[in-house]
Amino acid sequence: MSAPAVGDLALYRRLLARARPFALPIAILFGLGLLASPIALLNPLPLKIAVDSVLASHPLPGFLRTSLPEALQASPGALLAFAVALMLAMVLLGRLRDLATTLLRTWTGEKLVLGFRSELFRCVQRLSFSSSEARGSADSLYRIQYDAPAIQYIAIDGVIPFVTAVVAVVSMIYVTARIDAELALVALAIAPLLFAILAFYRKRLRERSRHVKRLESSALSVVHEALAALRVVKAFGQEEREHQRFAQQAGQGLRERMRLSLIEGVFGLLVALVTAGGTAAVLWIGIRHVQAGVLTLGDLLLVMTYLGQLYDPLKSMSRRAARLQGHLASAERAFALLDQQPDVVERPHARPLARAAGAVAFRDVTFGYEPGRPVLRGISLEVPAGTRVGISGPTGAGKSTLVSLLARFYDPDAGSILLDGVDLREYRVADLRRNFAMVLQETVLFSTSIAENIAYARPGATPREITRAARAAGAHDFIERLPQGYATPVGERGLRLSGGERQRIALARAFLADAPLLVLDEPTSSVDPATERVILDALARLTEGRTTFAIAHRPEVLARCDLHVEIAGGRLVEPRAGRVGSLR
Numbered sequence: 241m242s243a244p245a246v247g248d249l250a251l252y253r254r255l256l257a258r259a260r261p262f263a264l265p266i267a268i269l270f271g272l273g274l275l276a277s278p279i280a281l282l283n284p285l286p287l288k289i290a291v292d293s294v295l296a297s298h299p300l301p302g303f304l305r306t307s308l309p310e311a312l313q314a315s316p317g318a319l320l321a322f323a324v325a326l327m328l329a330m331v332l333l334g335r336l337r338d339l340a341t342t343l344l345r346t347w348t349g350e351k352l353v354l355g356f357r358s359e360l361f362r363c364v365q366r367l368s369f370s371s372s373e374a375r376g377s378a379d380s381l382y383r384i385q386y387d388a389p390a391i392q393y394i395a396i397d398g399v400i401p402f403v404t405a406v407v408a409v410v411s412m413i414y415v416t417a418r419i420d421a422e423l424a425l426v427a428l429a430i431a432p433l434l435f436a437i438l439a440f441y442r443k444r445l446r447e448r449s450r451h452v453k454r455l456e457s458s459a460l461s462v463v464h465e466a467l468a469a470l471r472v473v474k475a476f477g478q479e480e481r482e483h484q485r486f487a488q489q490a491g492q493g494l495r496e497r498m499r500l501s502l503i504e505g506v507f508g509l510l511v512a513l514v515t516a517g518g519t520a521a522v523l524w525i526g527i528r529h530v531q532a533g534v535l536t537l538g539d540l541l542l543v544m545t546y547l548g549q550l551y552d553p554l555k556s557m558s559r560r561a562a563r564l565q566g567h568l569a570s571a572e573r574a575f576a577l578l579d580q581q582p583d584v585v586e587r588p589h590a591r592p593l594a595r596a597a598g599a600v601a602f603r604d605v606t607f608g609y610e611p612g613r614p615v616l617r618g619i620s621l622e623v624p625a626g627t628r629v630g631i632s633g634p635t636g637a638g639k640s641t642l643v644s645l646l647a648r649f650y651d652p653d654a655g656s657i658l659l660d661g662v663d664l665r666e667y668r669v670a671d672l673r674r675n676f677a678m679v680l681q682e683t684v685l686f687s688t689s690i691a692e693n694i695a696y697a698r699p700g701a702t703p704r705e706i707t708r709a710a711r712a713a714g715a716h717d718f719i720e721r722l723p724q725g726y727a728t729p730v731g732e733r734g735l736r737l738s739g740g741e742r743q744r745i746a747l748a749r750a751f752l753a754d755a756p757l758l759v760l761d762e763p764t765s766s767v768d769p770a771t772e773r774v775i776l777d778a779l780a781r782l783t784e785g786r787t788t789f790a791i792a793h794r795p796e797v798l799a800r801c802d803l804h805v806e807i808a809g810g811r812l813v814e815p816r817a818g819r820v821g822s823l824r
Contacts, residue, residue, distance in 0.1 A: 251568055251571050255391050265344055269341060270400050273401060276334075277408045279330060280408060281411060284541070288542045291537060294538055300319075352391050353389050353392050357388045359578065360574060363578050378457065378464040381464070389570070391574075399548065420526070420534070420535060420539070423526055423543055427522050434511060437514070441507045445504070448500045448503060450572070450573075451496055452496045453491050455493035459490040519544075538625055590666060590668045590669075591666050591667050591668065592667075593675060598757050602621040603656045606619070607654075614653070617811050619811075625804055626787055628819050629801060629802070630800075631792070632805075634808065647676045674755065677697065678760075679758075679761070680746070682735070683743050685732060685734030687730065688730070689782055693707050693730060693749065694726075694745060696749055697750065697752045705752060707726070714747075714780065740806070744771075750782060751782055763775060763797070780800060
């Protein structure tokens with residue numbers, strides 16, 4: 241999913257709207273930024289006093305003549321002490337301003353980024369499986385971790401310094417014009433050229449930044465895939481192949497990053513040359529004015545200092561505007577993720593669902609992951625509450641798709657699925673899914689303790705309830721033999737446990753959920769015969785009184801079902817006579 245090009249103004253509006261809850265700290269930061277201008281204006285004043293009024297006999301600037309005692313103005317030693325004290329005061333005030341700005345900027349920026357990341361993460365979890373599968377989890381991870389901080393730069397590190405730089409430029413031009421209007425005009429003459437250079441490079445910087453981020457996201461995908469399948473990589477001795485694949489992707493990203501750096505470097509070089517030309521012109525004309533008696537040497541030093549403080553904000557504005565393009569590209573990518581609509585959308589005023597009875601009906605259901613390529617075709621099936629349905633068929637026939645539609649992981653393209661006589665789309669999605677417990681072929685465990693993994697079905701469960709569920713699933717004995725019992729960490733994806741142990745924990749989780757509908761996807765496909773017997777006994781207890789859909793190929797599982805249906809080519813095959821339930 242590539243991010244569409246979005247206008248800068250639209251991005252600013254969306255980002256600043258998210259920063260609105262932090263209006264007060266941002267306003268304080270803005271005020272601290274504006275304080276930099278008077279400090280900068282006063283910084284060269286001690287040097288002018290020392291040169292013109294201590295070493296020479298020129299009078300003090302007008303505002304100082306009216307505010308300082310005459311006795312102090314008449315004493316060169318007192319004036320020098322005042323100049324030194326003023327210099328120290330300016331340094332102290334400037335450092336205090338910098339400290340307050342750093343602390344407040346860090347707190348506000350991190351809070352902004354955390355909120356944005358949290359919203360992106362919530363969005364990723366809300367999106368449909370088809371969206372996640374098309375985009376890839378590594379790309380979502382990149383957008384959450386690396387694109388989300390763009391909000392901090394744009395709302396705080398970019399906009400506030402940019403605005404304060406504009407204020408500083410205006411202040412410096414005004415003060416310089418009061419000293420020598422001609423020099424102010426010469427100094428300001430470079431501004432149009434700087435903005436022309438920025439306009440020329442802006443589009444190139446944005447496009448290159450987008451391309452760099454796509455390549456970096458692809459490199460992260462390679463790492464993510466290799467680490468997720470590390471056992472397979474090692475088993476086939478393909479470490480070097482994966483390393484080469486990563487190096488190739490990362491190398492492309494490096495080359496694009498270097499091209500981007502070259503563009504930024506040339507841009508910075510042009511800005512430096514233009515400002516150096518402006519400084520040289522002011523110095524040339526300023527020396528002529530000193531020689532002609534239009535300016536004092538102290539005034540020229542003051543103008544040259546102000547010129548540096550004038551050009552620094554101009555260069556800063558240009559650099560920030562260039563760097564801003566990369567952050568705007570990140571903002572585009574983040575908002576593209578937020579703007580993606582899930583395939584499964586809860587209807588307004590959806591019906592609540594406490595606990596379903598469990599009667600399920602498929603009414604002429606057709607579904608495909610891609611338009612024009614249906615996986616299921618015209619499925620019609622009536623399942624009374626409490627019925628155990630065994631589902632078999634060749635690989636790719638649509639078995640897993642059928643049960644995925646039950647929990648509204650996807651919605652049918654045509655037809656409807658009813659639960660207790662009501663279309664699934666009428667229910668609240670969270671309520672609907674709480675009525676399902678699932679035991680999948682590839683058991684999913686989280687890198688926490690065994691107890692926490694069992695309690696994932698019901699986070700408020702007590703230790704006694706967790707233990708009871710583990711006993712029902714035939715897992716309690718092996719858990720008790722572990723060094724830390726129920727507190728034993730299972731490792732990433734549960735890899736510290738065997739396949740059978742992981743499956744029994746998944747069964748315990750389903751027992752704890754106590755849902756009226758149960759989905760089993762090949763629950764005994766990868767376990768040994770002894771473990772299979774334990775799991776089958778646990779399944780007999782678990783499915784009792786629950787509407788169950790069990791995908792299985794083993795006769796032992798299908799024999800325990802009330803209704804056996806077979807799927808072939810996306811269609812249901814008529815069940816054998818004598819089974820409970822009906823096909824229509």
